[in-house]
Amino acid sequence: MKIDEVKEKGSKYLFQNYGRIDLCFDHGEGMYLYDLDGRKYLDLVAGIAVNSIGYSHPKWVNAIQKKASELVHVSNLYQVKEQADAAEAIASITPKGLDHTLFVNSGAEANEGSMKVAVRYTGKRKILSALNSFHGRTAGALGATGQTKYQDTFQTLISDCFDYFDYDSFESVKSMVDKDTAAVIVEPIQGEGGVRTASAEFFKTVRDVCTDRGALMIVDEVQTGMGRTGRWLGIDNFNVIPDIISLAKALGGGVPVGAVVTTDEISSVMTPGTHGTTFGGTPLVCTAVSATIDVMKEEDLVQNSHDVGKYLKDRVSKIDSDEIVDVRGYGLMIGIEMRSKASDFQKYCRDNGILINVCHGNTVRLIPPLIMKTSDADIFVETLDRFLN
Template sequence: MSSFKDIKAKSDKYLFQNYGRIPLSFDHGQGCYLFDSDGKRYLDLVAGIAVNSIGYSHPDWVKAVQDQAARMAHVSNLYHVEQQADLAERIASISPEGIDRTLFVNSGAEANEAALKMAVKYTGRHKVMSALNGFHGRTSASLGATGQVKYQSGFEPLISDAYEYYEYGDPESVKRMITKDVAAVLVEPIQGEGGVITADAEFFRTVRDLCTDSGALMIVDEVQTGIGRTGEWFGIDNFGVVPDAITMAKALGGGVPIGALAAKEEYAMTLVPGTHGTTFGGSPLVCAAGCATLDIMERENLVQNSKDLGAKWRRKISSIGSDKIKDVRGYGLMIGVEMDSPETASNVQAVCRENGVLVNVAHGKTVRLIPPLIIDEGQTDVFTDMLADIIR
């Protein structure tokens, strides 16, 4: 591998400078660890932003990808693709009751775009409701659904006036806004980019009831919360609510770019030939990776590990008992540690990195913990002890 200096110089010269990159470059990963260009090891509590849920270089996943690459990496959606059918069957088996049709795309933003197209075409309506402080992607329609000015600023001409924004977690806000013009209510089980913000079961049940009564589709964005992250296969499962459609991506492929829209058959049948498509979506390679990922998660009981270890980890962090920690929240292994200021959160991130632990800061002052689901208690204790030392 080239030196970090050479990698940075080439990046600075040839790449768009649209990322505020941390001064690190990684050579390889193993389990819950990444190794940089100088060979230093880091405990990764970011997991590629909730992507690498089975860790790095899992041998079963690697074999599945290698075997499929040797046979056929890509074939057009003009034909039937066996690996797509296999993965769709697996997704149906873990989804809420009745959600048993899947459309494959390449990312979470694309999944949300497809979901919105489906909702508008099915209902014939022209309004979409999404939450303030939410995040649904950076493509034009998904950016419109992202209720944060900082992401929309400068791109307003690309955003239609179809979007209206309710207060997340406030059922009365949704009730006041929903009308017969609303095609869909888009909601996250946890607002990840918004700072790991949670809502209670009453909120989700109310959204479900309002959508049923008004004829709008309830679409749950599980791009970050899905595939075991919250201690259930999908975040909405924590609240006993069945939506009309679910979007997913990130952890589904174990590290390869894949997205999916899963929906009830009545709505899925709206997208007939010619209404939506993608060249690369659902290739044999990424679907084989997705099948391997779900197989590993089931075999190694990673969803239950997320639930049990996540609850224990939140309790341990809360027990630090410092005024600098304002809140510890989340479900499973999606945890937000809200600090007293952006400066404190930034300092925690920097000191952890210096000491070989990677964390992420979301929405200014929340340290976001979204590690591989294979993580163990000893590894989570490394961060907890380090956090206690930093803030003391």
């Protein structure tokens, strides 16, 4: 099938809610995607921070192929061995005490679940999140998303329990957390907000204020988790331990899975009937979770994210061009803010066999597979240098 046929069928049968690029991929291997015509692209998007162990990793493929032949789905009415195994694997990479997991199907669901846990545990009604944040598209997660462009026309679905503080402003957080606050939800790096980072002082303030005023600190690790920032969790860069963590995206290596992770005490409020999901934590996706974490440990991909990310960021920072406004991020989550040409550069990259993402106006967001090598980074930097000069 040719791409024109795909587009024609898609326009006939699909919702037109995505602004799609005229590319369609047939398969992937390692750092590369291959389109229907066999042309290969160095992928620095990774399905929006999902395919962190690369494409078609043999250990991951073998694990899910085997499980698919045995048991893809079974109801949560029963004990699920693969869930217990995957939860144990998650507990091995999260801070001590954060060792109880609820499996869901996506990042938005993980954030919704996190907020339900917080409200039920504290008995309070108010949720605070940051301006410019992004936490998902379902009603509750959309309410927590501090960007009106995502909320527009859907306000009728959004609760009035949400309010928004200034990201990286500890004064703003201090002034807003009160006796009615159930939780503060925050991203270690605002991904959709343009790869914006905050200070260690800010996160420590959020932690202290939540503790002092009886609120829970929820850290949205949907994009920043699973080694993306050069640590297992983005918040690990700031030496802060939250009450609840939400995970998704890279958690399953490509399959749709999310997780709410918290303590034994906090999790205990979610008794039978308080929350559930038909597909959350199937044997197939939980096998993928365990295989993904195994691969990341065996290949030391968290350290690789740190090392190659630092190399890439340093090389980009040394490019002398007025078009580059700022280079920011941690590990292999890097934002290159450009003055005006980010979209032009995205097309230039595509024409030269490289896939990048542009978010929040003019920020080039690099979120490649964590298997990236310095030679891959060199290809990107040389392409950027050619474009600018």
